[in-house]
Amino acid sequence: MIEGVSAPQAGDVLSRGLSVRALHNAHAGPFAFDVPAGACLVITGVSGAGKSVLLRMMADLDPHQGDVALDGRFCSGMPAHRWRRQVVYLPAESGWWSDSVLDHMPDDALTRELMAKAGLRAGVLNDPVHRLSTGERQRLALVRGLRQAPRALLMDEPCSALDGGTTLMVEAMMREAMAGGTAIVLVSHDAAQATRMADLRRELAQGHFVGADS
Amino acid sequence: MTPILLDTGDMILAGGLIVGCVALSLVLSLGIHRTLIVAAIRMAVQLVLTGSVLLFVFGRSSVWLTLLVLAFMFSAATFEVGSRQVTRLTRAWHFGIGGFSTATGTVIVVLVGLLTALQPHPWYQARTAIPMTGLLLGNVMNATSLSMNTLLSMVARERAAIEARLILGATRAEAMNSLIRQSIRTALIPTLNQMAAAGVITLPGIMTGQILAGMNPLDASKYQIVLMSLIVSGNMIGATMSAVLTSARLSDARGRLRLDHLAR
Structure with missing residues (x-):
């Protein structure tokens, strides 16, 4: 565990990292928790517990009450697109706005480097999106997100379609991002992955965290 | 040069064409026959009404x-x-x-x-x-x-x-x-x-x-x-x-x- 992860006081937020305050909508929350820069919060819970809802609210993709701060600056205090550029949500099913991978990311050194780390063959850049496997799309979406050098990553089952070895490669990428100060919120069904990655853990059930400290 | 005016026979012919289309829809199972009939009747009623209303309105200015x-x-x-x-x-x-x-x-x-x-x-x-x-x-x-x-x-x-x-x-x-x-x-x-x-x-x-x-x-x-x-x-x-x-x-x-x- 990392310092500064005790139950947050209302009003004060982390100067480095994510601070969620009274975040809720009609179905889930309120949530209040901190994820310091460089730490990983793993959220577990059965399907329909509200994990994706929580991540979507944190990315300001769904209407909600309450607020989230990144490095002491609140989401509501900046244009939404600037917030999302720094707090990148990776949904379980990645979306693609054209059938060409190169419309989503340029073929440059950074892309190549991230692809190599994710165990992707260079050829996928020139393949049509619909021909890629689910696992390839999943990792390309991660590459696409990491290219932005986000300050926070909200990941919904990022390794659900990956084999054990590739999962470890993706986790290494996540650790590298954390070493650079990125805060990660990871939704995972994989208990072993949760154990490997978690600095903090929470369990969600019926729209609320289970346990005393939330 | 005067416009060629249409008589009742011409109108019946037009109606016959619509009936033909309805029959085709039934034969081919297009499922548009109801819509077609409603649309045709609406069209005819609307146009005749419009013609009469315009005749009236143009006369008033x-x-x-x-x-x-x-x-x-x-x-x-x-x-x-x-x-x-x-x-x-x-x-x-x-x-x-x-x-x-x-x-x-x-x-x-x-x-x-x-x-x-x-x-x-x-x-x-x-x-x-x-x-x-x-x-x-x-x-x-x-x-x-x-x-x-x-x-x-x-x-x-x-x-x-x-x-x-x-x-x-x-x-x-x-x-x-x-x-x-x-x-x-x-x-x-x-x-x-x-x-x-x-x-x-x-x-x-x-x-x-x-x-x-x-x-x-x-x-x-x-x-x-x-x-x-x-x-x-x-x-x-x-x-x-x-x-x-x-x-x-x-x-x-x-x-x-x-x-x-x-x-x-």
């Missing part, structure tokens, strides 16, 4: 009567523009955006037409203003409705793609612009086809009408050119407005995609 007829036409267009769409906004917004876009596009080009090219005296003369408005209104309504329909169904289908852009920090305009453009293009394709085919493949309606009514074909073609230009301009305005307004309604100030604003 009252501004208020003309405005009343126009108001009725715009209300009907507002209703029609929002019908027949599978994916819809909630009721008030659906008809509001459709009607507002159609009316704006139409009014602008009708005024341009009446105040510059046609210049009837007075400029609101019913004999010119009402048919002009009717012609343009119908066209703008089609374009607006196509544009809205295309955008609504694309946004509903492409949710993941739009959100993929938003997630990476696109503004709502950046995320939806390509869909807006595609909707406007789709809405204008019929008009563009009509313009390209005009005179070569088809004789456009106004020109045909004018020639049948005895006008010199060259004069009729000039008439058609001006009206076609007004039509394409009105369509462009209507289609653009409805696409932009619809996309605005399907997103919010925080740049979120708001599919909850669709009617369910």
